[in-house]
Amino acid sequence: MNSQALSPPVKRIADSTVRRLSIYLRFLEEFEGRGLSTVSSEELARRGGTTSAQVRKDLSFFGSFGKRGLGYSVPELSTSLREILGLGRGWRVVIIGAGKIGAALAQYRGFRQRGFQIVAAYDSNAEKIGGTLEGIEIRDMHRFEADVEKDHPEIAVLAVPMEHAQAVLDRVARAGIKAVLNFAPVQLHAPADMTVKTVNMAMELEGLTFALTNQGV
């Protein structure tokens, strides 16, 4: 197998694997910046908090990227990982909910860097509509469906209050968007052909208090 031919994954790839690929890519980009030319699975593992076997297994699902006895070429592996993760192209993103979380996301630098372009923000609050969120126009949520047909964004970020999250997700689904990053602290139910990732601070905090309570001092 060859590193040029990016074999599409044969079996379903575990979430945990994809997350680790993100981590590896971040280190590779750091190494690229420092001009390093090769890296071993051992080195990637050490920095990523995993094992070298895990690194090699993760990569093996997509092809053969290293040279035996040598390791991986930093620029080549970076390129491959970007391609695998779908970062080899631009993505249009809409933010729904122009509150604090929307603002934090809109100004996040790593965002544009990685090819994510925020095309619009939406809100239903008349006081916010027409204003801007970190330079991005805040539009009336009533326009949402019509706009999606024109702009065809691929990703929607949900930063709305939890009470409205499911209803908004349903609208997003009907509009044909297949990927959602949800910040509302609720479990959402989506059609099978949609991917929803939820970032739930409340849940993470409860993971902490559980640890403090049960394995703590």
Add this chain to the structure above:
Amino acid sequence: MNSQALSPPVKRIADSTVRRLSIYLRFLEEFEGRGLSTVSSEELARRGGTTSAQVRKDLSFFGSFGKRGLGYSVPELSTSLREILGLGRGWRVVIIGAGKIGAALAQYRGFRQRGFQIVAAYDSNAEKIGGTLEGIEIRDMHRFEADVEKDHPEIAVLAVPMEHAQAVLDRVARAGIKAVLNFAPVQLHAPADMTVKTVNMAMELEGLTFALTNQGV
């Protein structure tokens, strides 16, 4: 086994289990608000996107909370889950980094509701020090160690640029704080007696683009 005697978990509890307990609790609180008195594992499973066997197994690690043939008492199970998750008491939280993410967290309502009290925010930017973040005093990071000795917060939220995250984590560790919620998009290395949960938007987004690229249309 009895629902009153909250048996401390015998074996290590999986992260995935703890996260589901959070989800169950959220539904139970909703049911409590609506005055429902009992709920079945089936009902909890349906709403939480899992199976009834999973719900029962998750709960079984901590005791026996249901009545056979009947289901679970909503208020009793709520109370037990709050206790298991460590929400039966207050927690002092410090936010490090008074940027947009810090602000979003500081204003998040579910926060205080669940017993998290933000005692202070810290920054090293002279322009921010002395100001407030959603009503919370922004202190000079130089004071951090001294303040921790006085206030003894249990949880630190890291909302600093990724370049500084590891250094700040090391300071937090040395100051004796054992639980950290990290928003910097980097893998952090912490002592074994510390719990670190990382919320990484970049990683979640890459999970979406991976899905769009590899299983998409």
Add this chain to the structure above:
DNA sequence: ACATGTGAACTGCTTCACAGCG
């Protein structure tokens, strides 16, 4: 000699299926 790539073994989470009890 060295580090990759990968079947095989292992570990642990999830699902099954049913005994137990209200």
Add this chain to the structure above:
DNA sequence: CGCTGTGAAGCAGTTCACATGT
């Protein structure tokens, strides 16, 4: 009779260990 609680089975993800290629 219904729904919980739980060993046992099944499955998925991780780790091992070594053959392979440079």
